Amino acid sequence: MRYLLLLYSAADAGPADGSPEQAAQMPKWFEFSNELSEAGSHLAGEALHGEETATTVRVRDGAPIVTDGPFAETKEVLGGFYMIDVENLDEAKKWAAKVPLAPYGSVEIRPIMEIDVPS
Amino acid sequence: MPRSRVAEVFADEWPVLVATLRRDLGDLGLAEEVAQDAFVEAAARWGPDSTPDRPGAWLLTTARRRAIDQIRRDKRFAERLPALADLASAPSRPESELIDDQLALIFGCCHDSLNAEAQIALTLREVCGLSTNQIADTFLVATPTMAKRLVRAKDKIRKAKVPFVVPEPEDLPSRLAAVLHVIYLIFTAGHTNSEGPALVRGDLCDEARWLCEILDRLLASRPPIQRGPAGGVDEVGHEDHETVAAGRAEVQGLLALMMFTDARRATRIDDGGRLVLLEEQDRGLWDQKLVANAQATLATALAAHHPGPYQLQAIIAGLHTTAPSWEATDWSAIGDLYGRLSVMTPSPVVSLNHAVARSMAEGPAVGLAALDELGERHELDDYRYFHAARADLLRRLESTDEAIAAYRRAIELGGNEAEQEFLRGRLRELGVTDP
Numbered sequence: 001m002r003y004l005l006l007l008y009s010a011a012d013a014g015p016a017d018g019s020p021e022q023a024a025q026m027p028k029w030f031e032f033s034n035e036l037s038e039a040g041s042h043l044a045g046e047a048l049h050g051e052e053t054a055t056t057v058r059v060r061d062g063a064p065i066v067t068d069g070p071f072a073e074t075k076e077v078l079g080g081f082y083m084i085d086v087e088n089l090d091e092a093k094k095w096a097a098k099v100p101l102a103p104y105g106s107v108e109i110r111p112i113m114e115i116d117v118p119s
Numbered sequence: 120m121p122r123s124r125v126a127e128v129f130a131d132e133w134p135v136l137v138a139t140l141r142r143d144l145g146d147l148g149l150a151e152e153v154a155q156d157a158f159v160e161a162a163a164r165w166g167p168d169s170t171p172d173r174p175g176a177w178l179l180t181t182a183r184r185r186a187i188d189q190i191r192r193d194k195r196f197a198e199r200l201p202a203l204a205d206l207a208s209a210p211s212r213p214e215s216e217l218i219d220d221q222l223a224l225i226f227g228c229c230h231d232s233l234n235a236e237a238q239i240a241l242t243l244r245e246v247c248g249l250s251t252n253q254i255a256d257t258f259l260v261a262t263p264t265m266a267k268r269l270v271r272a273k274d275k276i277r278k279a280k281v282p283f284v285v286p287e288p289e290d291l292p293s294r295l296a297a298v299l300h301v302i303y304l305i306f307t308a309g310h311t312n313s314e315g316p317a318l319v320r321g322d323l324c325d326e327a328r329w330l331c332e333i334l335d336r337l338l339a340s341r342p343p344i345q346r347g348p349a350g351g352v353d354e355v356g357h358e359d360h361e362t363v364a365a366g367r368a369e370v371q372g373l374l375a376l377m378m379f380t381d382a383r384r385a386t387r388i389d390d391g392g393r394l395v396l397l398e399e400q401d402r403g404l405w406d407q408k409l410v411a412n413a414q415a416t417l418a419t420a421l422a423a424h425h426p427g428p429y430q431l432q433a434i435i436a437g438l439h440t441t442a443p444s445w446e447a448t449d450w451s452a453i454g455d456l457y458g459r460l461s462v463m464t465p466s467p468v469v470s471l472n473h474a475v476a477r478s479m480a481e482g483p484a485v486g487l488a489a490l491d492e493l494g495e496r497h498e499l500d501d502y503r504y505f506h507a508a509r510a511d512l513l514r515r516l517e518s519t520d521e522a523i524a525a526y527r528r529a530i531e532l533g534g535n536e537a538e539q540e541f542l543r544g545r546l547r548e549l550g551v552t553d554p
Contacts, residue, residue, distance in 0.1 A: 001280050088282040089232055111279040 002043065002085050002112040003092045008076040009105030017050075028100040036084065036095060045082040076106055083112070124168045129158060132175050133248035134333070138220035140182055141283060143206060147227075148273045149186065151245060157182035176211060183209070215342050219285050221246075222337050225330075227276070227283030229298045237272040238301045239308075244269055246333075247326050257323055258308065285341075288359045295366045299373050299429060302330045306377050311535060324381055331374040338367050364423050371420035372430030378413035379436035382406040394537035398445040410440055428464045431456055450480035467498040467505075475508050483515040503532035507542060519549055530554075 015021035036042035054070045070077060079101070086092050089109070096107040136157065140150035157178045171177045183206055212220075228241040239258075243249045249257075255265035275281065286294040309323025341363070386400035417433050435456050442448035457473035470493050478486020490509050499505035510525035523546060530542050546554035 088280045089230075090282050090284075093232075109279075113278075 001088060002083060002114070003089075004110045004112060005082040005084060005092070005096050005099065006078060006108040006110065007080040007082075007099060007101050007105060008074075008108065009079055009101055010076050013076075013104040014101065025100055032098055032100060035098070036082065041084045041086050041091075041095065043083040043085050045080070047080040048078060050079075051077040079105070124170055125162065125165055128170050128174045129161075130248065132178055133158070134221055134224060134246045135175060135217060136178050136182060137245050137248075138224040139179060139212060139217065140186065141224060141227075142216075142220045143183065143209065144186055147245065147276055147283070149189065151273075153182040153185040153189065154178075156185045179211075214340075218337050218340050221333070222285045222341070223283045225298060225334060225337075226286060226294055227281065229294075229301045230276075230281050231297055232279065232281055233272055233275065235301070235304065237268060237275075238297075239304055240265060240268050241272050242301055242330070243305065243326065246330065249326070288362045291362050291366055295369065298334065299331075299369060302327050302334075303373060303377075303429075305330070306380075310380065324377065324384075328374060328377050328381070331370055331377065335367055335370045335374065338363055338370065361425075365425035365427070368420045368423040368425040369427040369429050371416050372427060372433045375413045375417035375420060375433040376429055376436050378409055378416060379433065379440045382409040382413065382440055388537060392537060394541045396541075397439065402444065405440065413437065413440070426463075428460060431460045431463065435460075448479070450476055454480050467493065467496070467502070471499060471502075471505055471508060478512055483512045487512040487516065501532060503529045503534050503538075506532065510542075510545070514545065514549065523549055523551060526554075 015025055033042060033045055036045070051070045054068075056067045056069065056071045058065045058067075082095075082099070084092065084095055086095065089111075092109045096102065096109055099107050101107065133154070136154045137147075137150055140154055141147050144150050144153075160181055161174070161178060165171070187206060225242070225246055228245055229238045233241070240254055243254045244251065251266050251269060252262050255262040258265070276283075305323055306327035309325075309327060382405050383397075383400060385404045385406070386395055386402075389395050413433075414437060417430070417437060420430050420433070435453055438449050438453055438456075454473065454476040457469060457476050461469045461473055471490070474486050474489035474493060477489055487509070490505070490512065493499065494505070494509075506525050506529035510522050510529060513519075513522035513525055526542050526546050526549075530539055530546075533539075534542075543554040
């Protein structure tokens, strides 16, 4: 069963970009990804550039509307994700708790909708 | 109200049936649906007082037949469920699997990915067998609202694949704490809404006690967890046994707590519907048989030597319920117990109760000082019982103006009619003409 782990954190939470604290965190992220891969559960995982680099597109009445920034101003912003393949929600929760961001951010677990393609 | 034989059989068989079918079909919603169908069919076929020799087997066979019909008709299920042939010819399940299926049902309904309201509604529907209508009535919400709550919960269970399994020993303490919390919330709801529809076992308080009893019985009946090499000797893991023993001690502790509280039920509200304080209740009207039962249950729990918060609360309730009078209550012991409880499960409410006990043991001035210290943390600013407790101590210390202000604050913060009327009564006693 596939899940997305969506990684959110507030702008002032966690180590600052480019800081030595952030550099010190990197091994923890590698360790997490490796553990996930070794368990055969890692499907994808990426860090995202900050919300200031976001662009949002909507189409209303046939016309595209482009805005600079994320879809909404939120206190915690999306910073990255993992796509995992595990047995059930309890397994997903265990991995979510291990994400290095979990102590200062929020990890949202979303089940992926498996659409059965009719044969 | 005397129940027919059929109603009794239904009450006993419902959780077993739902649990077994959920396991068979892998879908809680479908399991509940065909279980309900089977019960409806049974009510029609059996007389009010005649039941087949093995009602469980009759119900399971009937429900499975309905499930097969449903699966044939609804493509949604066909892809996700085990082969029809397996289901039709499945033999009756061994007792040990039935126990685990029921435990899995209880733990699943109380999974932490579901919010508290959903956990309560699911437990009452799937384990206790209450109808959506009955659950809605007892929680004073409209039936469609409650129906939606249940549907949403079952949807999430299916879509997010919330597991219905007996937790591993390392997870058992926290998962069990969640279940006990749900049971206690059900009991408290039953306690507050003293009027409600007649349910399967009397009322919500009875349902909560029944849930504790069945939980304890199931945990006790589980075969020892088997570890050890394949083909080798089955070993009982010592830690696993101790974990279950510790769990059961807390289940029994909660049961004893609820029994002590229930023993005082007759005197909580007077004939005019007004709240009667513990201080003023007629102790001669307390149910002594239930008190004795509660004491025996608590003794069993404590004998396991696995102390826990519900056991502590039960000891406190026991001290209250066996004291000959309010004045003769062992306040200093109660104060000590709240002190221990505040280390085990720190919470502002526990600290509040601690301060109140201290006020009784050491005088209102000491109690007020403790409450004011607590007040500085501002966690109880909107908790009416905090203000009511302060008001009471101020009243005893004859600080009338401050007492009046505190009673007013408590009233502002809500509560049921009986509570509000009681507080207004206090204001009148202090000379407030228009409380």
